[in-house]
Amino acid sequence: MLSGVKETHTQRVPATAKGEATRAHLLRTAAAIFAERGYAATTQSDLIAASGLTKGAFYFYFRSKADLALAVLQEQKGRWLTEVGERVLAEPTASQQLRALVPTMLDLISREPAAWSVTRLTRELSADPALAADVSKVPAEWLAFIADVIQRGQADGDLRAGLKPELVAAVLVGAFDGLKDLTDVLEPGDRGGVAFTERVHTFLALVELALVTPA
CATH class of the missing domain: 1.10.357.10 (Tetracycline Repressor, domain 2)
Structure with missing residues (x-):
């Protein structure tokens, strides 16, 4: 386990306020895209681009779509x-x-x-x-x-x-x-x-x- 990070079977949950804010931003962004386009029509690249994060930062929080x-x-x-x-x-x-x-x-x-x-x-x-x-x-x-x-x-x-x-x-x-x-x-x-x-x-x-x- 990474220092300061709690892992679940689907995601990494940061223990810092900044990390929690970033995760919340990802959830809000993804919710808006999924609501508009649906799951199948949304790509991993769409989600990363909309989040404004690098691929590495994105995958730190969520390992897959x-x-x-x-x-x-x-x-x-x-x-x-x-x-x-x-x-x-x-x-x-x-x-x-x-x-x-x-x-x-x-x-x-x-x-x-x-x-x-x-x-x-x-x-x-x-x-x-x-x-x-x-x-x-x-x-x-x-x-x-x-x-x-x-x-x-x-x-x-x-x-x-x-x-x-x-x-x-x-x-x-x-x-x-x-x-x-x-x-x-x-x-x-x-x-x-x-x-x-x-x-x-x-x-x-x-x-x-x-x-x-x-x-």
Whole structure:
């Protein structure tokens, strides 16, 4: 092990403030590129050029594109669970938390488009058998968070009973991600923002009718 450096199976994590700042810069840069182009269309050279680092400096932190992509996935997952989780759970009831979920997610994507790299990376990296086990943990944690909101709402009588929370969570996440993919095809580029928001709010209205019990 290098002095002052802690190694994991995928990356080297620096112990100094400067090293941590450089690593954070790499993660932000890579997240933006992966969100825009996807994993397969992004080359190692693209990532190195965008980072502004030398090849040697880049490889000090991440030994491959896959290692960097996994690190981006973990970092962005933590951001989703922290930022979205804190805002959603600040609402007093499960039904209000469900209502807050989509607007909060839209706000995060609007402020930080790179946050969308989670979905693209999860889809692309899961196709690699060597990475699939690690990648599957990311959506699993997100689904568990949403399923917990559904389960508590059912227990409190705020949300319709009789549906499995895990299945409801999977449908909600799948629909949200699917609407983004559809919008990217129908209205590519910057034009997709408004269309995606309108479609998601329509979806949220349908969810409210289907899941939220009358007051």
